[in-house]
Amino acid sequence: MDENGLGALVGMGVLILVSLISASLFIYAIGRTNNQLTTARDGKADRISERIQTDIIIENAVWDSATKNLILTVKNTGSTVLSISKVDLLENGVLVSRENINDIYVEGVAAITDVWLPEEELVIRADNILLFPIERVKAVTQYGVSDYTENVVAV
Amino acid sequence: MASDSLSRMVLLIASLLIAAVLGGVVLQYSQRVSNSIKGRGHDLSEQIMSDITIVSDPQNMFENENINGLVENYLVIYVKNTGSTTLDNEKRLVNVFLDGEMLRFDNLESMEVIDYTYWRPAAVVRILTDYTDNVVGENRDHSVKVVTLKSEDKLKFRV
Numbered sequence: 001m002d003e004n005g006l007g008a009l010v011g012m013g014v015l016i017l018v019s020l021i022s023a024s025l026f027i028y029a030i031g032r033t034n035n036q037l038t039t040a041r042d043g044k045a046d047r048i049s050e051r052i053q054t055d056i057i058i059e060n061a062v063w064d065s066a067t068k069n070l071i072l073t074v075k076n077t078g079s080t081v082l083s084i085s086k087v088d089l090l091e092n093g094v095l096v097s098r099e100n101i102n103d104i105y106v107e108g109v110a111a112i113t114d115v116w117l118p119e120e121e122l123v124i125r126a127d128n129i130l131l132f133p134i135e136r137v138k139a140v141t142q143y144g145v146s147d148y149t150e151n152v153v154a155v
Numbered sequence: 156m157a158s159d160s161l162s163r164m165v166l167l168i169a170s171l172l173i174a175a176v177l178g179g180v181v182l183q184y185s186q187r188v189s190n191s192i193k194g195r196g197h198d199l200s201e202q203i204m205s206d207i208t209i210v211s212d213p214q215n216m217f218e219n220e221n222i223n224g225l226v227e228n229y230l231v232i233y234v235k236n237t238g239s240t241t242l243d244n245e246k247r248l249v250n251v252f253l254d255g256e257m258l259r260f261d262n263l264e265s266m267e268v269i270d271y272t273y274w275r276p277a278a279v280v281r282i283l284t285d286y287t288d289n290v291v292g293e294n295r296d297h298s299v300k301v302v303t304l305k306s307e308d309k310l311k312f313r314v
Binding site for chain 2: 006007008010011012014015017018019021022025026028029030032033034036037039040041043044047051083085086088090092093094095097098099136138140142143144146148
């Protein structure tokens, strides 16, 4: 083989190697992107499914005029397990900070874990941050599913 | 004879150089394109994982606040991160639309995450605007829309 043939052969070899490396770069990038998107889509589908299966009902709301506390009883009427620490309360439209939530009970027992199972009752004792009677309460779960009550009993 | 083999040697080196340069350029572009694909994929997956919900009580959208010494009922929006990724909670990265009109950056007095440092999943941000119930107008239906970099939500309310 003369030098021209050798040059063409080596040049072709270099280009084939470059093509292989480029193809592997593309395949890696596309594979990784596909994995990321699949994981994200699966997560989104799970969230939508859990949101559909989530439901809560405010069973009772009592405003204690002596202690200025709101005692709220909320039932998990859906079929998904909820997180207690991700429940938010709004008193007359004002969000209650977790610092103002004093006690949490699940099925009458002080909550020591974060799990709120279907059909369980959650009782939350929160400070009345408004310092005047509460007329409307909203409870929101981690998926944004919520319930309202205007039936706040003052005692 | 010697000059003939020298010229062949030059041709060999030249062809190798051309192949190497061409290969380098192709590799560089391949790298850029694959990085772009990875970046786009990351952005798209973040977008899919992001979700926000306006959890404000549509009957009580205004709160008594003191802004620059003026105590009035200002429009407050509570937005919960209902996705599975931490969101940016900077005012400049969030747009608020009231009745279809975007509020200027100056109209957003504050945006703070309640109870947490970051706007992590399930955390709520409180957006305080300098719009009072007088400015918004009574006895009318209104809509508020919050748009983050990767998600948005809308709520209708009545004053």
